[in-house]
């Protein structure tokens with residue numbers, strides 16, 4: 220088989236394109252392949268698909284293709300231009316790449332797969348592209364995926380704020396609770412941030428939203444009320460967010476108590492931050508002994524933790540009536556604990572009580588929210604290289620958007 224024929228097959232070139240020449244440069248670890256079409260081939264106008272004769276050819280361009288046996292492989296061609304009576308002179312589409320891309324679609328496909336598996340730096344090393352090239356592929360993939368998907372209104376919506384950078388820089392993340400995917404991201408955590416999502420939806424899409432899980436955060440609640448009918452029956456102040464507030468309260472208690480004990484030379488709470496953040500069933504075995512002693516001690520922190528853990532049971536009841544009894548007992552205990560951070564959270568929950576109890580109408584589990592939250596957290600940690608908020612948003616869509624990211628051609 221001739222090398223040109225071989226490369227026509229390796230590259231998967233489609234008719235009418237043929238390989239006219241192959242050159243190997245061992246010094247540069249490079250294979251250069253030129254593609255041509257036979258004379259008098261007709262191409263279509265990219266705007267209207269009308270078949271037209273070739274008008275002329277653009278300058279030669281190159282596309283990075285999949286490596287051949289660890290050799291960089293570049294495809295070169297002069298793209299034909301057609302003159303459409305309606306749309307003027309345009310470059311015809313080539314079957315191996317999307318317009319404007321400097322990579323073939325097969326290469327972009329591989330790049331998307333590699334970017335899914337590792338961080339951007341790692342992916343760029345494996346693919347032997349620059350950071351900007353690798354990131355450019357991810358950005359185009361997200362833009363293409365969002366365009367294909369259009370607007371979506373899940374039946375069960377989750378809304379969450381996420382710190383996007385240092386200080387008070389936040390984004391609002393809207394998710395599909397059942398699918399565990401991110402459907403929309405906007406800047407900041409204001410009422411307008413969530414409005415921006417609702418405003419993309421048609422009335423019948425808005426009507427299809429049955430429940431919205433949010434934190435006890437007035438701007439989000441106001442936005443839901445402004446956009447959904449009977450909003451108060453649909454708002455769920457969910458377990459994930461409530462338990463996060465309780466976790467923060469326990470940590471505040473622990474910090475203060477640790478400071479006091481340390482001043483007396485007592486190290487009982489030193490280095491225990493993460494022990495108290497675990498829920499009882501998730502505590503790793505290696506910490507069991509130390510934590511067992513701590514939780515049975517008469518420390519304030521141990522009491523705050525026990526109160527927090529007891530609240531978790533609220534969402535395990537089948538019937539709302541039983542949950543309400545549990546709540547009354549719990550609220551009495553929490554508000555009589557003489558632990559101010561715990562009392563504060565208990566009162567905040569009570570102010571939002573009706574929206575907590577809507578859980579029993581919708582049964583929105585928080586597993587999805589917890590899973591998404593930890594995955595966004597992982598993207599953030601990995602995202603030292605994301606440089607800015609827009610890149611962070613792109614990365615979230617790329618990994619968690621459930622989008623079809625592949626290029627169309629090839």
Ligand SMILES: [Zn+2]
Nearest residue numbers: 264267303306
């Ligand atoms: Zn046309």
